[in-house]
Amino acid sequence: CTEKYAEIYYNRPDVQKALHANITKIPYKWTACSELLNRNWKDTDVSILPIYREMIAGGLRIWVFSGDIDSVVPVTATRYSLAQLKLETKIPWYPWYVKKQVGGWTEVYEGLTFATVRGAGHEVPLFKPRAALLLFKSFIRGEPLPKS
């Protein structure tokens, strides 16, 4: 429930001054999520998979991860969606490790790396910060996740 702390901290005038924020005195409190925007959201792509195909063709490095105790956009949702890309496997499915513990499972495809993060909810770095940092370092280096 840590976003409650943010609701207090970022509405403090001294914090907004230090951040050079809210200079126009917006007529509503700063909030972590805008209900107004969410309820009035207009155009939304039915599927992002066509853009994945363009990014893969464009040679971008693409990593997709999933915290496996989230039920809002869960790991099976991502797996069903990515399966539609029908990518060739480069490195078959294996468990990856962080500090001698299974961090999750991963598979490296031609053009995309998928990884689960064991025991992490929707906000992976909140629940598994050490594993998330290792995931990020591997992504930035362009290296498969460690097998031990």
Added chain:
Amino acid sequence: NEEEEADRILQLPGQPKVSFQQYSGYVTVNHVAGRALFYWLTEADHNPLSKPLVIWLNGGPGCSSVAYGASEEIGPFRINKTASGLYYNKFSWNTVANLLFLETPAGVGFSYSNQSSDLFNSGDRRTAKDSLEFLLRWLDRFPRYKQREVYITGESYAGHYVPQLAKEIMMYNKHSKYPINLKGIMVGNAVTDNYYDNLGTVTYWWSHAMISDKTYRQLINTCDFTHQKESNECDSVYSYAMDQEFGNIDQYNIYAPPCN
């Protein structure tokens, strides 16, 4: 660069001493409407000039990268329980990169529009264009990042924002003399495809024993996942599943109680 200097953060209230630089402020993305996006840059704690630039976007839509990404996920600071100050996050991603948190679109967090109607007609398309406009003008303000490796990361509905911004950049690069050095994207628990996301979600609920066999069969038989808007029958099965069978849990972290 005066604009950059004006954005430099000297010290946040209750912040621990750190060695890296921070900047935050506004970039106007549409002068006519007066739309401006708010950003917070926390540079890498070692050799920032040699580290990549990583943009982090949260989803919602409507949720703030300052509230989530920066303050409880990958940023260098966590807010303490009384919101009186900050403490250091030793697993911050700014140990390996320069982190740029962007509140997009206008209406999210501190980002605003002088045209109040903008808050009622945001969508994927304009968000992607405004975010590209932000990045181009932000790079003018911070020219040392112009040739830097750029990665775009995010989670949840940013499963839309991140690829859509990447696509905007790829199209921009086709016609620009000064292309943005976009190297890759990384997304987590990302909204990707309506049909397969929904099918996978009810499958997860069933395989993790969150709903009964009966409700699972009803969801599969009643709901047409290809549609954006579900039928009333389908909605009522979803409501029953969440209200009666999930029980009192945090859907974002299923083995924990909800935040009140």
